[in-house]
Amino acid sequence: MKITFIVPAIGKKPGKKYIGTWKMEPLTIAMLKALTPPDVETELFDDRIELINYETSTDLVCITVETYTAKRSYKIAQKFRERGIPVVMGGYHVTLCPEEAAEHCDSVMIGNAETVWKTMLEDFGRGKIKPVYQGNTAEYDIQPDKSIFTGKKYLPVSLVETGRGCIHSCDFCSICRFYESHYHARSHELIIDDLKRSKHDIAFLVDDNLVADHNNAIRLFEEITPLKKKWAGQGTLSMARNEKLLKAMKKSGCEVILIGFESLNPENLRQMNKSFNLAMGERDELVKRVHDAGLGIYATFVFGYDNDDERTVEEALEFAKKHKFYTAAFNHLLPFPNTPLYKRLREDNRLIYDKWWLADGYNYGELAFNPKKISAEKLSKLCRDARKEFSSARTVMSRGFASLGRTSPLLWGLFWAMNLRLGEEVDQKMNVPIGENLDELPK
Template sequence: MKVKMILPALTEAKSPFWRPIKYSLSPPLGLATLASFLPDDWDVELVDDHVETLQTDDQPDLVVIQVYITNAYRAYALADLYRARGCYVILGGLHVTSLPDEAAQHADTIFIGPGEQTFPEFLADFAAGHACAVYVSGDGRTIEGIPPVRRDLIKRERYLVPNSIVVTRGCPQHCDFCYKDAFFEGGRSFYTQRIDEALAEIDRLPGRHLYFLDDHLLGNRRFASGLFEGMSGMGRLFQGAATVDSVLRGDLIEQAAEAGLRSLFVGFETFSPANLKASNKKQNLARDYEAVARRLSDLGIMINGSFVFGMDDDGPDVFDRTVDWAVSNGITTATFHIQTPYPGTRLFQRMEEQGRITSRDWDRYDTRQVVFEPMRLSAQELKDGYDRAYRDFYSWANVFAGASGHQSLKHQAKHFFYAAGWKKFEPLWDMVINARRLDVMTPLLEAVLSRVTKAADRASGHRSERVEAVDRIEV
C-alpha cells in the first residue's frame, strides 16, 4: 500500500504574502503523528509543500492532506487532482473542521477534530473496504499511549527548528477569536501525554534545543510541573507558549526556567478590558502585563509578545501605544496580527450576523490583511497601522532601546540578536530557505548563538567581578 501525506503550502506558495521563514520553522508533526498508526509494511511518503518540491505525477493508493485556511484552495486542487486519478483522498485539519461541507466536495473522507482517535478507526474500515465519508472526534480523546511520532519521515535539514514537539492538545481557554477552539469542540478541549511518554519523546530528539509547539505548555499545572522536573538535568534549552495568568501564578514559570526555558510566546493581545471581555479572554483581565514582562526578564526568558489590532475598542492610537509598551518593557520579539474572524469561531459568527465580513477569500485570512469592517478604524487605517507597528518595533532605534532595558548584559545581547535576526535579516533567511540550504545555515546560526552567549557570559562575569570589588572597597 502506497500512502502519500501532504501539507500543502498556501495557494501554491505564489501569493505576494508568502513568507518562507514563517512557514519553514517546524515540520508537520500532525501528519507524522498520524503516520505512526500506519502498518509497518506500508510505503509512506510525507511531503511538506512549504519546503520542498511537490511531485504530482504519481498515483498512490491513499492520499492524506492537512488543510488550514490559507492553504485550502491549494489543498482542494491537489485533492481533486489525485481523486481524478482514482486515488482515495482524505482531508483533515482546522479548516475541514470549520467548514466540513466545503471540504467534503473534494474528498472521499473528511475528519472533524483531532485525528488520533479516529484515524485508526478509519484505517480499519479502509482495509475492510467500507470507510465512512465522515469521522468525528468526540468523547474519549487521549494522546496517552499513542505510538511515537514518525520522525524518520521528516526531512530535518529543511527546518529552522526541526526539534519541534507537542506534548498536549488544545487549550483550557476559550477565546472567541481562536481558530483552534472549534477544532476541539465535541470532546475534551485540553489533554496531555503521560509525563514518561513526553520525556521519552524528548529523549529521542538529538541536539540541545527544543521547540514546544503546544498552545499552552503551562495549561495543566500538574503535568507541566512533572515535565519540568523530569527535564531538569537534561541540559536542554527550549521555547514554548503560555498565557499571561499562568506566568503570574505560583512558581511554575521558575520551574520551567530551571528546566531550560529560554523563550516564551505570550498572548498579551490587547490592553483594553472591553476588548478582553468581548473576546472572552478572561485569563488576561485585571492582569499586570508589566509584572509578566519583569518576571520573565528576571528569569532570563526572552518574550515573544503577541498583539492583535482591529478589535472593536481599538482606535487610531492603538498601534503607537502597543509598540511603545512593548519596547519599554523589553519584549524581545513581537508578533502583530490584524484581527481575523476565522470561520467556525464565535467571532466569525458574530461578525457575519452583523454583516461585517467583507471577504471570503480564504487566502486573505492570514492576519496580515483586513477581511472585515472594523468598528473605530477604517480598513485602510487598520492595515497601515499594522504595517507601521512592525516597522517601528523592529527599527534599529527600538531594537537598541528594547535591549538596553534589561539588567543583564547577557540578556541584552540575546535580545539584540534575536530581535535583529528575526526581522532585519529576514530577506537573507528567505533567500537561504528558497535555495533549500538550511542544512548549511542552521548550524551556522547555532554557532553564532553559542558565541554570543559565551561572550555575554564573560562580559557579565567581568562586570560582576568589578562590582564585587567596588562593594568590598565601600565596605
C-alpha cells in the same frame, strides 16, 4: 499500499522563496506516520519547501488542512482525484468546516486522528472507505515518527507536544472551538522520551497553554530539568503570579515564552471574552516578574476589535518597546470559521469576504472584515508599520542588550538571527496570494 502525505503552502509571491519562519516541522504528519502500519509505504511532499509530484504512483493521498491553506488544499486534491486517486482530509479547518471539505475529497477526518486512522486504513484496504470519520479529541498516546522528515530542510527546532486545547473561550480562537475549551495534558513519560529523541538542542513545546495546570506544569519542568535542553513554549501572563512555576520553568531550560496580551484595552478584552487578563493585576509588574526570572517574552497583540483605532496600535508598540520584549507580533484580527467572532461579524454584515480563505484575490496580511473605528486598509498598514518599527535596527539593538541579561549565552545568536529574519520578512509576508497555484514557481 502506499500513502502520500501532503502539507500545503499558504501561498507565495511570484518568483519569491517561501517565508523562512513558516518552515517548521509538520508534527501532524509525524504523528500520522507513527499511526501507519510498517508494511504501508509512505512519502511526504511539503509544498512549502519542494514541488509536489502529481504523477507519483500512490494509492491514497492524505492532506492536512489549515484555514489559511484550505484553498490550496482543495486545488491539490482536485489534481489527484482527476487521476482517480482518493483523497482524505483532516486538520483543524476540516473539523470546523467538514461539509465544505467533503466537497473536495473522498473522506474527511473530524477531530484527532489517533482513534480512527487505523480503522480508515482498514476500510480503505477493503475498498469501503467512509465519507466521515469522527475522532476523539483527547487521545494521543503515541510518539511521532519523524523519520518521514529525512532529507527535508526545516528550521533547526524540534517540536515536542505537551498538551492540546485550552481552558479559555476567547471568541476569536479556533483551538478552543475545536477542543470545546478543554485542556488535555500529554503523558510526562511520552514528553520526556520525545525530548530525548529530539535531534536539535532547542525545542518548542507545542501547547496552546503550557501552564494551564500549574501543578502539572511544575512537575513536568522538574522532569525536563535533567535533560539540559533549551526550550520555548506558550503560556499566559497569569503564570507570573506563581514564583515556584517561574523558577521551575527557568531551571528546566525555558528561554522564551509566548504570551498573548492581545489588547491593552479593557473593553476589547471583554469583547473577546478574555477578561481574565483584567483580573491578573498590573501588567507591568507581572511582566517584570517574568523577566526577573530570566525568561524572555514573545508578546502577541491583535487589533480589529470595536475599540481599536490608530492609538491602540501605537500604545501596544510603545508597551512592547518599553519592556524590551524578546520579540513581538502585531497582528490584525482574523475571523476563523465557526468561531463566535466569525458569527458575530457575519450577523453584523461586516465581513468583506464571506469565506476569506476561499475568496479570489484575498492575500495574506489583508483584513477580511470592516473594523468599527478604522478602515481595513489603514489597520493592515498600521500592523505592518508596527512590525517594521519593532524590528528596526535601533529597536532590535536595545532589545538585544536587554535579552543578553536574561537568556543563556548559547541563545544570544538565536536572538539576533530570529529578530533580523523577522524584520526582513515583514514585507515578504504582506500580500502573499492565498491558495494560488505555485507548482511552477521557484522554491
